[in-house]
Amino acid sequence: MKIATWNVNSLKVRLPQVLDWLAATQVDALCLQETKTEDSGFPFAALEAAGYHAIHNGQKTYNGVAILARAGLLDEARDLPDFADPQKRLIAASLGKVRLVCAYMPNGQAVGADKYEYKLQWLKVLAAWLREELQRYPQLALLGDFNIAPDDRDVYDPVAWQGQILCSEPERAAYRALLDLGLADAFRLFEQPERTYSWWDYRMMGFRRNHGLRIDHILLSPALAKRCHACSIDKAPRRLERPSDHAPVIAELDD
């Protein structure tokens, strides 16, 4: 079973790339972030024709998350409970016994900004909610754009980024709080090439210079981590014309 996550930075623009990628990789489930559309603009028909069911929690212009899967998605949930928030950043559903949680975590803008406080609050509420979800769904995967580079090796220039947004200690502590729930970073379960990232700035030839950050992650509960035999970041879509600034992350689980 292959599960994946990809921040597409507008599904309207990236749909052809998503369809090509699904055909090439044949993943069983793909979590999308930044669809940037309401449900009325979501390409359900094109995805069905490609063999994928979809659920979507969308909004106009910003955010928007979806889960695509080859089999039916059951027990759908949207948004964080007990957290009044108009921003559409979370959707979850079950694929068989595997619980998929797709999240687009806030960017935070800058350390100390209002959006930064919102980010930390969002992460705190997420962790509290996940604690309960893990009881209910022992085989749980949290996939998405975390907007956090967990470690200096996930940053192309750790000195320049030290203490900055996406790398600050409170953000990294919030990430570690997710690990403290028992979740494991699928990517770090395996030996990986150095300087592997999942996002590169559009500006200043970020991708060509590999000026990137690893901020997109797949976290697995103990029961799923045991089943995981590979995890990688697929840089191929980032090389295409008009790419998303993020690359997809894939984890492979024993059936």
Add this chain to the structure above:
DNA sequence: ATGGCTTGAGTGTCAAGA
């Protein structure tokens, strides 16, 4: 130099991303 691209909104130019 807080820039540099890209997107969506909407038709001039700005917010937001990371």
